[in-house]
Structure formats: structure tokens, C-alpha cells
Amino acid sequence: MSDFYEILGVERNATKDEIKSAFRKKARQYHPDVNKAPDAEEKFKELGKAYETLMDDNKRATYDRYGEDGLKEAGFNTSGPFDAGFGDLNEIFESFFGGMGGFGFSGRATNPNSPQNGADLRLNLQIEFEEAVFGVKKEVKISHLETCDECAGTGSQKGSKPETCSTCGGTGRVQQVTQTPLGSFRQITTCPKCHGTGNVNTNPCPKCHGDGRLEVERTLHINIPAGVNNGSRIGLSQEGNCGKNGGRTGDLIVVIYVKEHKDFKRDGFDIYSTVDITFPQAALGCTIDVKTLEGTQQLTIPAGVEQDKILQIKGIGVPYIGNPNKRGNHNFVVKIKTPQSLSSEEKQLYNKLLEINCNKKTSSKFIDKMKNVLHN
Numbered sequence: 001m002s003d004f005y006e007i008l009g010v011e012r013n014a015t016k017d018e019i020k021s022a023f024r025k026k027a028r029q030y031h032p033d034v035n036k037a038p039d040a041e042e043k044f045k046e047l048g049k050a051y052e053t054l055m056d057d058n059k060r061a062t063y064d065r066y067g068e069d070g071l072k073e074a075g076f077n078t079s080g081p082f083d084a085g086f087g088d089l090n091e092i093f094e095s096f097f098g099g100m101g102g103f104g105f106s107g108r109a110t111n112p113n114s115p116q117n118g119a120d121l122r123l124n125l126q127i128e129f130e131e132a133v134f135g136v137k138k139e140v141k142i143s144h145l146e147t148c149d150e151c152a153g154t155g156s157q158k159g160s161k162p163e164t165c166s167t168c169g170g171t172g173r174v175q176q177v178t179q180t181p182l183g184s185f186r187q188i189t190t191c192p193k194c195h196g197t198g199n200v201n202t203n204p205c206p207k208c209h210g211d212g213r214l215e216v217e218r219t220l221h222i223n224i225p226a227g228v229n230n231g232s233r234i235g236l237s238q239e240g241n242c243g244k245n246g247g248r249t250g251d252l253i254v255v256i257y258v259k260e261h262k263d264f265k266r267d268g269f270d271i272y273s274t275v276d277i278t279f280p281q282a283a284l285g286c287t288i289d290v291k292t293l294e295g296t297q298q299l300t301i302p303a304g305v306e307q308d309k310i311l312q313i314k315g316i317g318v319p320y321i322g323n324p325n326k327r328g329n330h331n332f333v334v335k336i337k338t339p340q341s342l343s344s345e346e347k348q349l350y351n352k353l354l355e356i357n358c359n360k361k362t363s364s365k366f367i368d369k370m371k372n373v374l375h376n
Contacts (some may be wrong), residue, residue, distance in 0.1 A: 004050035004063065008044075012064070016055060023051040049078070058233060065284045066322055073322040075225065075234035075254075112172070112196040117248035118145065121240040123254045129261035133293055133318050135226035142220060142252065145213040145241040151205035153244070155212040162199035163190060172196040213242055222254055227269070227321040232256040263291060268316040269328030275311075277301055292316050293332050299332060309334045315333065 005012050008022040029035065030044045053059045053071070062074050062325040071078050121144055127136060145155040156162055168191035175188055190196040204210030220239065228234075233255055240250025258266075265272045275290055285303030289296050294316050302309070310331050317328025342350065 002046055002050070002068070004053055004068075005170050007050040008045050008053075008054070014054075019051065019054050023047065024145055035041050070322055073225070075223075075236075079237055113198070113245060116244040117247045118241035118243040118250035122251050123252060124257060125222070125224075125254050126257045126259060127228075128259055129264065129266075130293065131224065132228050132256065132258040133226065135228075135319075135324075136224050138222045138224060139256075140220050140222060141217055142239070143217050144239065145217045146174040147242050148205060148208035148212055148214050150207035151212060153212040153242075155205055155208065155210040157205055159201040160203040162197075162201045163199050165192055165194035165198055167193040168198065170198040172198040212244065216351070220252075224256065225321055226319040228256050228258075229266070230258050232255065232321075264293070266318060269320060270332045271317045271328065273330070273332060274335050275299065276335050277305075277333045278337060278339070280335075282306075282336045290332060301334070305334055305336075307334065307336050 005014070007016075008026060010018055010021060010022050014022075024202070026047050027044070030040050030047060032041045032044060053063055059071060059076055062070050062076065066073070068078065074204050092359045117122070122144065123140065123142060125138065125140065148155075151158065165172075172191050173188050173196070174191045188217050188300075193200075194200050201210045208214050215320070218239075220236065222234065224234065233253055236252040236254065238249040239252035242249045263273050271293060273291070273338040275288070277286075277288065281288070281301055282305050283303065285305070286301050288301060290299045290313075292313065297313060297316070299311060299313065305311075310333055312332070313330045313343060315327050320328075339346075
């Protein structure tokens with residue numbers, strides 16, 4: 001399995017600026033147009049994958065902990081940005097960094113006829129508390145752009161082809177001259193008629209109206225792994241908008257939102273809930289039934305337990321993502337419930353207990369509590 005840090009030649013604590021700098025240097029070294037070695041293409045693909053992973057905070061955190069296999073198990077897209085092909089170096093740097101930034105190449109605008117990757121899409125998905133804990137398969141509907149089946153993405157009617165733009169003569173650029181008090185200034189800009197393509201579509205496809213893409217609704221089945229939480233992201237490869245001119249289809253990013261539970265709270269992989277007990281149960285100890293994610297279970301209350309004491313049942317909390325056999329714990333916060341009304345027999349028993357404790361010089365705090373109970 002490849003080491004992304006080793007591929008880029010950076011330390012594991014490298015900053016994003018250091019990663020960018022390393023990628024620029026390696027891209028010039030291994031781009032197939034520059035390097036004719038048999039393995040250059042594969043190295044360039046690995047380089048793109050390493051860069052894309054380490055520049056994404058969520059992907060990098062998962063990779064650092066679980067490696068490349070962990071990225072797949074967590075639902076991230078693991079294909080690299082160059083798996084579908086390469087642009088030239090100018091286009092790559094323009095796409096990644098917004099320009100060459102002084103790397104010795106003549107700057108120019110991205111060629112609109114070159115492959116353009118499709119946009120990633122985002123889907124917010126709300127799920128139940130238990131579904132987040134145990135995982136679930138969800139059916140969702142999305143709308144995204146797909147290649148027009150009528151014109152195969154060309155944007156032109158069948159049997160017709162775009163014509164050379166008469167404004168720019170097929171170059172995609174026009175020259176503008178501006179007169180100022182300081183003299184004439186010439187500027188090369190994108191042709192406004194063909195938008196830089198050099199061609200004009202005189203017979204657009206009637207189905208996609210010349211765009212080459214159509215908005216299509218699809219039904220997807222999403223496997224949500226056990227242990228996800230609010231803000232967890234699941235990447236579905238190539239379920240976003242399709243690209244243009246043979247560019248790669250974007251991804252669908254599913255962002256998880258978890259509904260609150262009326263009884264349980266989550267903290268990391270642990271579950272918290274409260275359990276009410278009586279004074280006698282607190283003093284003498286007992287075993288009671290409690291609600292958990294695994295149904296009703298028994299919890300042992302030790303004698304002399306105090307208010308807000310946390311008792312625990314291990315291993316029935318939230319599963320760890322990528323390791324469902326490892327789970328957090330369920331923590332129960334003890335609440336000693338003061339009775340709101342007492343029968344005459346109960347009052348007699350509490351009075352007797354109060355008398356015994358007073359004789360033992362029990363703390364005033366306990367005596368005050370018992371007096372409150374008896375006078376209600």
C-alpha cells in the first residue's frame with residue numbers, strides 16, 4: 001500500500017503550503033508529457049491521489065489513523081483526480097492553484113475545449129439516533145447532470161458539427177484596443193461569441209439545447225456505516241455532475257445529521273442517560289431494569305450510592321467506525337428521587353429512620369432532607 005507522505009516527499013506533520021509546494025515540484029517531474037519513463041503515468045496518478053487526500057482535513061485524519069483502506073471503509077472517494085486522464089501542466093496548475101505562480105510557464109487561460117471535471121454535489125441526510133449507531137441503508141433521490149443521450153455530449157444535432165467562429169477565426173480569443181491618454185493598450189480576451197471554444201453551435205441539440213448535458217433524477221441506495229455522527233461525510237464516487245469534453249464526473253458528498261433521542265445523549269462513542277432511584281434503593285443497593293440501545297438490561301446499584309454518581313455498562317455504546325466489534329460504553333447518571341407523597345406507614349418508617357439517624361448524629365444535610373420529605 002502506498003504511503004502518501006512518501007509519494008509527495010513530505011513529513012507527516014507537513015503543512016498544506018508544504019504539501020502544495022511538494023506537489024508542484026513532483027508534478028513537473030512526473031507529468032507524462034515531460035517524463036517518458038514507463039511508470040511516469042502511474043506515479044503521476046498516485047501523486048494526484050496523495051495530494052487530494054492530504055489537502056482534505058477529514059480525509060487526512062482518516063488516512064493518518066486507518067490508512068488507505070480506512071478511507072474506503074469510511075465511504076470516501078479513493079480515486080485520484082487524474083484517473084480519467086491528464087491535462088497539460090498549465091491546465092493542471094490553473095485548476096489546482098489558480099495559475100502557475102512563477103513556475104516558468106507562460107500563463108494563459110484554461111482551454112475550454114480541454115476536459116473539464118464535473119462539479120461535486122452535496123446532499124444533507126437526516127437519520128434517526130439508532131440508525132446512526134447501528135448503520136442503515138437509505139434510499140434517496142438526487143438530481144444531477146448526465147451526458148445527453150441524444151447528442152452524446154456534443155451539444156449538436158445528429159449529423160451536424162459546430163462551425164468555426166467567424167469572430168475569432170477559431171482561435172477562441174479576440175484582441176481589444178483601448179485608447180487612453182497614455183496611449184493605446186491592446187488586450188487579448190476570450191471571444192464573446194464562442195466563449196473561447198473557437199466554434200459556434202449553429203444546430204444545437206433539441207434535447208439538451210446545446211449544453212451536452214441533461215438534469216436527470218436518480219434513485220440511490222446509500223450504505224451508512226455504524227457509528228456515524230453529526231457532520232459525518234460519505235462520498236459516493238462519480239454520482240455528482242458529469243464533466244465536459246471527457247472530463248471526470250464529480251462526486252456526491254452525503255452529510256449526515258442525526259436526530260436527538262428523548263432518553264439518550266451521545267458523547268463520542270459513549271451513551272449517557274439518567275436513572276431514577278429511591279432513598280431506600282440508594283441506601284441499601286439493588287438491581288434495576290434500565291433502557292439501553294440493546295433493549296432492557298439490568299444495572300446494579302451499589303449500597304450507599306450518591307446523587308449524580310455515574311454507573312456503567314461496558315461495550316453497549318456506539319460502534320467505532322471501521323471497527324464495529326469495538327464499542328463505547330453506556331453511562332447512567334444516578335438521580336435519587338424524593339417522594340412527593342407518603343402513606344401513613346411510610347411516614348412512620350421514615351420517622352423511625354430519622355430518629356435512628358439523629359441518634360447517630362447524622363449530618364444535618366441528611367436530616368434536613370428527611371424533614372422535607374416528612375413535612376410534604
